[in-house]
Amino acid sequence: MKQNQITHNILNAAYRVHTELGPGLLESAYENCLAYELREDGIYVETQKPLPLVYKEVKLECGYRVDLFVENEVVVEIKAADGINDLHLAQTLTYLKLLNKEVGLILNFNVRSLKEGIKRVINSL
Numbered sequence: 623m624k625q626n627q628i629t630h631n632i633l634n635a636a637y638r639v640h641t642e643l644g645p646g647l648l649e650s651a652y653e654n655c656l657a658y659e660l661r662e663d664g665i666y667v668e669t670q671k672p673l674p675l676v677y678k679e680v681k682l683e684c685g686y687r688v689d690l691f692v693e694n695e696v697v698v699e700i701k702a703a704d705g706i707n708d709l710h711l712a713q714t715l716t717y718l719k720l721l722n723k724e725v726g727l728i729l730n731f732n733v734r735s736l737k738e739g740i741k742r743v744i745n746s747l
Contacts, residue, residue: 625725628665628696633740635659636729640736645702652731653689653700660692667692673720688717697726697743706730706741718745 623631639655653669660667673686690698699714706728714726723745730739 623693623695625695628693629725629727629742631663631665632656632660632692632696632698632727632729635663635665636731636740637736640731643731645732645734647702647731649689649700649702649731652702652729656698656700656729657690660690665693673717675720686717686720688721691721695723695725697721697723699726699728701728701730701739702732703730704732706739711741711743714743715745718743 635656638659639652643651643655657667657669668691669689671688671691673688675682675684675686688697689700692698697714697717699710701710710728714728718724718726726743726745728741728743733739
C-alpha cells in the first residue's frame with residue numbers, strides 16, 4: 623500500500639473517531655479508538671511502538687514511543703491540545719528520522735472540526 627493511500631485510510635478512520643467522540647477526551651482514548659478503526663479496516667497498526675535512539679554504536683532505550691505506526695510506513699502522533707505547535711512538529715520529525723521514514727501525521731482531536739487538527743509532516747530523508 624502506498625503512503626498516500628495509507629494516509630487517506632488513516633484520515634478516514636480519524637474522521638469516524640472524531641465524529642463519534644468529538645473533542646475533549648484524553649489522547650489515549652483517541653489513540654485506541656483510531657487503532658481499532660484501522661484494524662477493522664484491515665490495516666496493520668502498532669500502538670506505542672518503542673523507538674530506541676542509536677548514537678554511534680550504542681543503542682539507547684530512552685523511552686521514545688510512537689503513538690501509532692501504520693503499515694510500517696506512516697508515523698501518527700495523536701494530540702488532544704489547544705493546537706499543533708512547533709514542539710509537536712519537531713517530535714514527529716525526530717520519530718520519522720529515527721525510523722528512516724518519510725511521512726507522518728499529527729492529528730489533534732481537540733478541535734471542533736478535525737480538518738483544523740491535521741498536519742502532514744514530511745522527512746526529506
